[in-house]
Amino acid sequence: MGKGGHSGGQSRARVRVILCTTVAFVALQCLSRSAGHGWMMKACSERASERAASGRRASVVVTDVDGTLMNSTHQLPAANYKALRHCMRLGVPVILATGKHRGPWFRQLLDQVTDDQVQASSNWTLNAPGVFVQGLRVCDSAGQVVSTTLLPARVFDACARLAKQEGWTLLAYTDSDQIISNQMSPLISSINALGEPPVQLGSVDDGVGIHKLLFLGDPSMEEAVRGEVAAAIGAEASLTVAIPGMVEVLPRGICKADGVRQALQMLDVAPCDVLALGDGENDLEMLGEIRHSGGIAAAVQNARPILKEVAEYTVASCDEAGWAQAVERWVLGMPDGSLLGDASDLTDSAVSPREK
Ligand SMILES: *[C@@H]1O[C@H](CO)[C@@H](O)[C@H](O)[C@H]1NC(C)=O
Ligand SMILES: *[C@@H]1O[C@H](CO)[C@@H](O)[C@H](O)[C@H]1NC(C)=O
Numbered sequence: 001m002g003k004g005g006h007s008g009g010q011s012r013a014r015v016r017v018i019l020c021t022t023v024a025f026v027a028l029q030c031l032s033r034s035a036g037h038g039w040m041m042k043a044c045s046e047r048a049s050e051r052a053a054s055g056r057r058a059s060v061v062v063t064d065v066d067g068t069l070m071n072s073t074h075q076l077p078a079a080n081y082k083a084l085r086h087c088m089r090l091g092v093p094v095i096l097a098t099g100k101h102r103g104p105w106f107r108q109l110l111d112q113v114t115d116d117q118v119q120a121s122s123n124w125t126l127n128a129p130g131v132f133v134q135g136l137r138v139c140d141s142a143g144q145v146v147s148t149t150l151l152p153a154r155v156f157d158a159c160a161r162l163a164k165q166e167g168w169t170l171l172a173y174t175d176s177d178q179i180i181s182n183q184m185s186p187l188i189s190s191i192n193a194l195g196e197p198p199v200q201l202g203s204v205d206d207g208v209g210i211h212k213l214l215f216l217g218d219p220s221m222e223e224a225v226r227g228e229v230a231a232a233i234g235a236e237a238s239l240t241v242a243i244p245g246m247v248e249v250l251p252r253g254i255c256k257a258d259g260v261r262q263a264l265q266m267l268d269v270a271p272c273d274v275l276a277l278g279d280g281e282n283d284l285e286m287l288g289e290i291r292h293s294g295g296i297a298a299a300v301q302n303a304r305p306i307l308k309e310v311a312e313y314t315v316a317s318c319d320e321a322g323w324a325q326a327v328e329r330w331v332l333g334m335p336d337g338s339l340l341g342d343a344s345d346l347t348d349s350a351v352s353p354r355e356k
Helices: 009-034 048-054 078-090 104-113 153-166 188-192 219-233 256-267 281-292 305-310 322-332
Strands: 060-063 094-096 130-132 137-139 145-148 169-174 179-181 199-201 210-216 237-241 247-251 274-278 296-300 313-315
Touching: 060 256, 060 322, 078 094, 078 104, 078 322, 094 130, 094 256, 130 256, 137 256, 145 256, 153 169, 153 210, 153 219, 153 247, 188 199, 188 210, 219 237, 219 247, 237 281, 256 281, 274 281, 274 322, 281 296, 281 305, 296 305, 296 322, 313 322
Parallel strands: 060 094, 060 274, 179 199, 274 296, 296 313
Antiparallel strands: 130 137, 137 145, 169 179, 169 210, 210 247, 237 247
């Protein structure tokens, strides 16, 4: 589903160089953090030769939520519902790795996919650990928070000053499960549509821990906001984007991949046994690490172009249940389209693998 040929080869090449530099930089940050964590050390459950012979398979799913598991209206497509229930019934761990806070959305998902036959292991996870707020809060299978990471106070101060000066809306995600906004904005409704704890107006009290900040803007503002925020915070924090236009400020070098690494360690699973799925820039490191450790990384068709380059495969979009397509093929071992009704083809990523 290419965009078709258009001019501007030079500027495209330039964008590509910038994107590649960005990816290399984040990858380096993540790698430097992961050194010594044994990420690549654990042996795969199958040898490469066996896997090649039997077709590639994964025993654990690591997935982004909005735009990947959920469709563009934040609902669970019927085929994804079936595939998720299959996983839970078979005991296949499904690790949710999201930029969102734990909140009402999660209870709604549980209400949908669980019943007497298919039970979740806790009120905050499906049947595996959970990775929330971009990896800044990780909980075990029982829903107990096992790690939290906070933003330095001076990063918050710098961002709050910038927001005030520019008249921008800034949301603070606190460690007490709240989302606090500095001002009213019509865009707040788009955040509330995600089913997180409802956004409250107010100021952040001294001593309140903050996981991340989010500048609320539309996609046309993204680059400008990003540039100014980067200048204001210097090297003290990292920026990412999960939803176009919403620039997020995270503790430096932390990403979903860090939380996923912890979750896999808790399950004693090697990354080469994982199928990782995502759509956003905030899924880059996660998919990159899983792919480079020998696991399967798939982007949905609606993913950012840069993510499709990092992923090995591109599956159907979130509105066409690409999630179920991937899980059927690589985890449940079903023929393509078993849960979909109509079979749509899996396409290999447009970009050929970089390494041999
Ligand atoms: C999202 O999934 C729900 C549930 O299957 C469906 O009713 C809705 O139409 C879907 N939205 C889109 C945009 O595909
Ligand atoms: C889940 O939440 C419900 C309602 O709040 C509570 O009654 C139940 O004990 C909780 N279950 C677990 C496993 O924590």
